[in-house]
Amino acid sequence: MMNVKQEKLTDLTSKLTIEVAEQDYQTQVKKTLTGYQQKANIPGFRPGKVPFGMVQKMYGKAVLVDEVNKLLSDAMNKHIEDNKLEVLGQPIPAEDNEVADFDHAKDFTFHFEIAVAPEFELDLSKIKVTNYEISVGDDMVQKSVDNLRERFKDGDKPAELNQELFDKVYGEGNVKSEKELRERIRKEGERMYQQQADRKFTQDAIQAVVEGTEFELPDDFLKRWLFVSNREKDLTQEQINTDYDKYRNMLKWQLIEAKIIKSHDIKVDRNDVKEYYINHVVSQYFPIPEDEEGRRRIDQFAETMMQNQKETKQVYDMVYDMKVSDVLRAELKISNKKIDFDDYVEMLKKEHDKAEKAEEKEVKEEEKKVKKSKKKGEE
Secondary structure (H helix, E strand, O other): OOEEEEEEOOOOEEEEEEEEOHHHHHHHHHHHHHHHHHHOOOOOOOOOOOOHHHHHHHHHHHHHHHHHHHHHHHHHHHHHHHOOOOEEEEEEEOOOOOOOOOOOOOOEEEEEEEEEOOOOOOOHHHOEEEEEEEEOOHHHHHHHHHHHHHHOOEOOEOOOOOHHHHHHHHOOOOOOOHHHHHHHHHHHHHHHHHHHHHHHHHHHHHHHHHHHOOOOOOHHHHHHHHHHHOHHHOOOHHHHHHHHHHHHHHHHHHHHHHHHHHHOOOOOOHHHHHHHHHHHHHHHOOOOOOOHHHHHHHHHHHHHHOOOHHHHHHHHHHHHHHHHHHHHHHHOEEEEEEEEHHHHHHHHHHHHHHHHHHHHHHHHHHHHHHHHHHHHHHO
């Protein structure tokens, strides 16, 4: 049995020392090489008759490395599971870890660093968020009416606002007057734009909760982990430092979200997913029937859509997000604000411009820090 020791470095980080002795791997390595010996096809030797020493010379080191890495992974996972550690990221080689000498050594010692999630209190009731309720004004309704008249015009003449036009647009008898037409346009616009405002509420709520919930994170460890895990992407330490606040906030929200899901016992089953498909996908193309036979056909259609495992996995995540958003709406300190759609669009534009300027300023400040650091190094 391999020896695993855990040494606390900070409140949130520890060093794992794992000792791998020859007796831990020799049986499996020999078994694997014996399998290679039986299957090896080498000129001059009959199948299964290649000398074991030759096979060991050809494949021994690679098999040894694979087996030791497997033992390390199993040992770390078992230690994490046995000690119920909520690990952030993945274990990474410690800075004092030495390169293993697989050519000569029989026993090996490896050092890894791990980080664990912090404990924190979550009080949503004190966090303030604005919920925008979109209204569609007369000017926008008039633009929509003008567009309809132009769309269904007869030659060069815009269509008349009469029953014929109402039936073409909304089906026979569903709209019976110009007043009903305008009210229908207004409600449809408000429903459509409110969906956008609801998405903004969720984004604003997440940002407010992240900013309003204080807890420490092992920043130095996480920066190193990002660098190690993104080596194939040629991600530099400077890039990580520049974008780290964004990643940090994402990780904070993941921890907060996990706490909300656990504390409210949020679960998503396949019936939730089916209802999502019906109410948010199928309903865009077909009216939801009220009769039993029509509902059965829609259910079958949703079942067919659920066969796409990739999309269904995304829907599971989306339904979790919706249920978490419901908790935010129920527990945050929300102020409702009615706003005309045109004013809402203008507000979003200003927020976007402000965020872009802030990001440009942040990048420039980080570039100055990097240049200053390089200059000190050269001196």
